[in-house]
Amino acid sequence: MPELAEVEYMRRHWDVALGATVTAVELHLRARLFRGVDTAALARGLEGATLTASHRTGKQMLFGFGAAGWLGLHLGMTGELRVEPAAYPAGRHDHLVLRQPGRALVFADPRMFGAVDWTPGAQPPGWWLARPPEILERGFTPARLEAFLTRRAKAPLKAVLLLQEMFPGVGNWMADEVLWRAGLHPARAAGSLDAAGRAALYRELRFVCRGALRSIVRGVDGHWADPPRGWLFHARWTDGGRCPRTDVPLVRETIGGRTTCWSPAVQKR
DNA sequence: CCAATTGTTATTTA
DNA sequence: ATAAATAACAATTG
Numbered sequence: 001m002p003e004l005a006e007v008e009y010m011r012r013h014w015d016v017a018l019g020a021t022v023t024a025v026e027l028h029l030r031a032r033l034f035r036g037v038d039t040a041a042l043a044r045g046l047e048g049a050t051l052t053a054s055h056r057t058g059k060q061m062l063f064g065f066g067a068a069g070w071l072g073l074h075l076g077m078t079g080e081l082r083v084e085p086a087a088y089p090a091g092r093h094d095h096l097v098l099r100q101p102g103r104a105l106v107f108a109d110p111r112m113f114g115a116v117d118w119t120p121g122a123q124p125p126g127w128w129l130a131r132p133p134e135i136l137e138r139g140f141t142p143a144r145l146e147a148f149l150t151r152r153a154k155a156p157l158k159a160v161l162l163l164q165e166m167f168p169g170v171g172n173w174m175a176d177e178v179l180w181r182a183g184l185h186p187a188r189a190a191g192s193l194d195a196a197g198r199a200a201l202y203r204e205l206r207f208v209c210r211g212a213l214r215s216i217v218r219g220v221d222g223h224w225a226d227p228p229r230g231w232l233f234h235a236r237w238t239d240g241g242r243c244p245r246t247d248v249p250l251v252r253e254t255i256g257g258r259t260t261c262w263s264p265a266v267q268k269r
Numbered sequence: 270c271c272a273a274t275t276g277t278t279a280t281t282t283a
Numbered sequence: 284a285t286a287a288a289t290a291a292c293a294a295t296t297g
Contacts, residue, residue: 001275032292059276077275111293113276155287171276257289259274
């Protein structure tokens with residue numbers, strides 16, 4: 001379930017390790033997370049390297065190790081970053097362990113939908129340099145949104161909001177939250193919005209991203225926190241939920257290939 | 270045992 | 284050619 005703010009929360013977990021050197025690297029080589037990665041170069045590059053930078057774009061994290069290289073991590077659906085004691089033995093789902101003096105940095109992912117990426121050298125990877133604007137950055141403009149909706153005119157809004165090249169960090173629950181707040185039906189064709197609909201979508205995209213980052217990243221009891229009360233988030237996960245705004249029963253159905261929850265009282269076709 | 274779940278990618282269809 | 288729909292992926296939970 002890690003989306004924008006949950007990934008940001010996870011990224012910060014490793015902040016404690018900034019400035020510290022990696023003394024040993026452990027890899028579960030058979031894990032599908034490493035497909036396409038030169039794991040020998042990864043291990044060689046990380047050993048003796050110092051963690052110097054920590055970044056995120058959308059759901060993708062990037063950790064810099066000086067001139068040695070860049071470690072990209074994606075959490076997929078079930079990935080997590082942890083900090084464990086130095087002697088921590090790697091468990092079954094711990095696919096990457098970076099030993100540092102006094103601690104172990106662990107990347108675990110039971111279902112292995114996540115991904116690892118290694119780019120040697122001081123130059124960041126191309127996918128980082130070419131990243132699209134974050135929704136809360138200046139480059140995310142109403143004009144870009146309109147152009148994208150036009151190009152994806154026939155696709156349902158729900159499917160379009162999940163496209164990371166335009167909406168970095170938005171996942172299943174955030175897409176539902178945005179559409180609910182904007183009063184837009186998730187099955188509505190992206191190209192069918194008028195100016196008011198596009199403005200609402202733009203506004204609520206930014207509202208949900210900002211609100212999620214504010215509340216979730218704070219964390220509670222060593223895990224990420226939930227969004228504020230009154231958000232659709234709290235009612236969307238199981239059948240029988242009710243619209244936080246109108247108390248009308250929510251509908252759950254597959255739209256755009258994903259489980260989607262919406263309020264018929266608020267979101268009309 | 271079967272169905273459902275999640276994000277991304279590969280594949281198929283239009 | 285591009286865009287949209289669908290299947291696949293792994294493992295767990297109800």
